Amino acid sequence: MNSNDPPASKPIRRSRKARSKVLMFLRRVHLYIGLFLLPWVFLYGATGALLNHVGLFPEAAMQQVDASELADSAWAEFPDQNELAEQVVDAMRVAAPESSIELNPDHPPEFTNEIAFQIEDAGTRHAVHLNPVDKSAWVATFPENREPMEPVLQEIQRVEIDPNPMGIAEQTIPSVLSAAGIETTKTSEPLGWSKLNFLANVDGEPVRVTYVLRDGHLDVTRYTGEDGYSPRAFFVRLHTSHGQPPHWNGRRFWSLFIDAMAIAMVTWGATGLLMWWQIKRTRWIGGIVIAISVVTASVMFFSMMSFYATTKL
Incomplete structure (x- = not known):
């Protein structure tokens, strides 16, 4: 810094330096988040296209x-x-x-x-x-599934557990509502199909057991370590996987990366806008592009709102 600079210029220089450091930090955040989540970016981009076009890289003729x-x-x-x-x-x-x-x-x-x-x-x-x-x-x-589910113990379709776990859960509903300050005389009914999954051995052979809490239905299939999906179906399944199971397992950690992608996409948008604004020669064209984007998004927003309002899909 020049010793002849007036004292008033020193705070301005410090402010510019601090702003430059913040902008550099945001650029690095933009860059390294993108690099870390690159596999998910490719996954959601490619599988989004697969979901939208059944004929893209089809597994079927x-x-x-x-x-x-x-x-x-x-x-x-x-x-x-x-x-x-x-x-x-x-x-x-x-x-x-x-x-x-x-x-x-x-x-x-x-x-x-x-x-x-x-x-x-x-x-x-x-x-x-x-x-x-x-x-x-x-x-x-x-084509015929290369990894079909092979049923085991087909004579068992449903089992009765005493006391019934679904009954215990249902008896807990009034306590939950009371604790939440909700008073009602209506009876509850099951929502969704909660299941218990585990591995067991039948006659020395590993099997996969799925017990449906709602009605006691039981599925027992031979376990070979295969997921039963074709490659296309598996990647599409990854795209649509959502929600958080109550256990810390692979699916739970996958849901955390979905959250990370959501945060990253908002971050990329915000830091991208900031970096665009720093380049003065692109502000005019960029402003026009953003205006067109907002108008287009608004039209699509109300169009889809109308579609869902009239179809309830």
Whole structure:
């Protein structure tokens, strides 16, 4: 620092130096979080595409069937969305003649997805998808699972435990509600399918046992150390895995990395904005891009809100 600098400039220099250190720290955070979570970035990017496109790197043989090939089949008589909506409304009028029922002209009828069936044939599964809009179809033929679940002790379908663990849990509900300050006279009902999983030996052979607390159902399958998934199904399963089990196991730690990814994505966005703002020559173009992004995201937000409001999916 120049000894001739006026005293007032020293705090300004210190402030700029401190700001530079903070910005450098944020850049390093942006960089090293990205490097550490790089496998998860690739995983969620790739498997997100797999979830969105069933034909991407398929494990099944895909066959397209053009609408012209189905012109002489029963499929040609399938009503379009408007015809089917009118038929449904007519049936509603018959079922409730005292009510006035009319289609909403501001919201055209839409199918939510294709109509699908599956056929099991000697270990091979065929999934038939019918497109009700363009009347085409496609068939996915899945190969025989290389790691099938082999049932053991098939004569045991359900077991009774005394005292019933689900009954004990249900008897605890009033105490939980009372402790939470909630008073109700309504009875509780099971939500979800909590299960107990463990390994055992049957006639000296390792087996996987799944006990369903809700109804005592029991699944016993031979344990070989395989997960029973094809590679594609396994990675898609990783993408959709969510929630936190009550035990500290691999799935629980996986959920922590999901949390880390959520935090990292917000951090990348915030630090990315900060780094963009530091480059003055990109502010104008970047501002336009952000404005377009906000408008596009808003349109998509309200579009999806409307979709879920009308379909409840």
